[in-house]
Amino acid sequence: MSLTIRWYTDYMHLERLISLLETIAVMGRPVSVAEVQMASGLPKPTCYRQVQSLLDQGLIEDPNGDGRYVIGDRLIRIALLGKSDIDVRRVSAPALRAAATTFNETVFLARFRDSKIEIIHVETPEDPARAFVHPGLGERPLHACSCSMAIAAFAEPGFQDTILNGALRAFTDHTKTTRDELIEAFKVIQQQGFADCDQEIDIGIASVAAPVAVGRIGVTFSVGAVGPVRRFGTDYRQEIGEQLKDLATKVSGAIQLCNVGGV
Numbered sequence: 001m002s003l004t005i006r007w008y009t010d011y012m013h014l015e016r017l018i019s020l021l022e023t024i025a026v027m028g029r030p031v032s033v034a035e036v037q038m039a040s041g042l043p044k045p046t047c048y049r050q051v052q053s054l055l056d057q058g059l060i061e062d063p064n065g066d067g068r069y070v071i072g073d074r075l076i077r078i079a080l081l082g083k084s085d086i087d088v089r090r091v092s093a094p095a096l097r098a099a100a101t102t103f104n105e106t107v108f109l110a111r112f113r114d115s116k117i118e119i120i121h122v123e124t125p126e127d128p129a130r131a132f133v134h135p136g137l138g139e140r141p142l143h144a145c146s147c148s149m150a151i152a153a154f155a156e157p158g159f160q161d162t163i164l165n166g167a168l169r170a171f172t173d174h175t176k177t178t179r180d181e182l183i184e185a186f187k188v189i190q191q192q193g194f195a196d197c198d199q200e201i202d203i204g205i206a207s208v209a210a211p212v213a214v215g216r217i218g219v220t221f222s223v224g225a226v227g228p229v230r231r232f233g234t235d236y237r238q239e240i241g242e243q244l245k246d247l248a249t250k251v252s253g254a255i256q257l258c259n260v261g262g263v
Contacts, residue, residue, distance in 0.1 A: 016042065016050050017059075021071070024060055030068035085111065088221075089121040091254040096123045096223065099247050103240060105227045106132045109251065110140065110147035110209070112155075112220050115162065117148040133205055135226045143168050143182055144175045146197035146209035150222040153189035154211050160186065174199040194241035195222075199229055206232035210244035212252050221255070223247050 023039045024031055037047040051069065054060045061072040092109055100107040100123040109121040118139045125132050142148045142163045152163055168177040176182050189195045194210040209224030225240050226232075232240075 016040075016046070017054060020047070020050050020054060021059060024069055025071050030062075030064065030066075030070050032068050036069070085120045088255060092121065092251045093123070095247060095250045095254060096121065099123070099223075099225075099243075100125055103225055103243070104130055105225045105231075105240070106134060107223065107225050107247075108135055108147065108209075110151070110222045110224070112151045112222075115159065117142060117145075117151055117222075119147060131228070133226050133228060135207070141169065141171070141201065142166070143177075144171055144197070144200045146195040146207040146226075147222045147224050149185060149189060149195035149197070150209040150211045150224070151219050153186040153195065154213070154219040156218075171201045172199055172203050174203075176200065192241065193245050195224075196237050196241065198232075198234075198237075204229050206237060208232075208237045208241045208244060210241065210248040212248045212255070214252055214255055221251065223251055 020036060020040060020042075023036055033048055033051050036051060037044055040047060042050070051060070054072075055062070055069070058072045060069045062069055088111065089109070096107050096109060104125045104127055106125065107123045108119050110117055110119045116139050119135055119137050122134060122137065124134065140148050142152060143166070152160060164179045164182055168182075169175070170177050176185055185195075194208055197207045197209075199206060205226065206229045207224050207226035209222045211219040212221035212223055214220045223244055225244065
């Protein structure tokens, strides 16, 4: 087979796969191979082979085991990775801004990517008389920040081990620096649904963050609030933590709509 013919054959194969993915995505519900074949117009043997290829590669899934398919986690993850911070900030900012106004505190969004956790967006209170804390942007320590711990507590064991076996720097006397302390902290976060950071990075500053799960691919973001410890006492952090769980749901929905639109 000449290189030109092989290239054309591969191109047509890829075109069919993309077409089938688009067909399944547009349906918006689990669909059978028969429905996909009817919508695509492909010959039955070809359609069945293509669907099996997509299934083998994790680009579609059979969630109920009944031969009906939806877009797979792998494709969702690929689409999400393709979303820039600008895209995510754009769709999340309205909910974060509203929360900053409601809490009258600084609210932030963090992202997990490339084994790092970074704060990518911050909204501050509109009240000009309100003193507030700006957490800064960029990479955060994996073991000593609420935004990181909220993600790490729900991460795969391999990523947790990376944190537990890494250098656990003591930023303050409040920083958790032992494996046992962090394992216990993960358990608490999993139970209450948010992470609580009491002066673990800077004396006088406390924060709370809730995990943001995107679809079926797990916790990829976190949303949090930060402020001076004179306001962010234990009870106040618990109160805001519960509210952040609702905010996380809103942000997750916004990101998923953005993500689906990009597929």
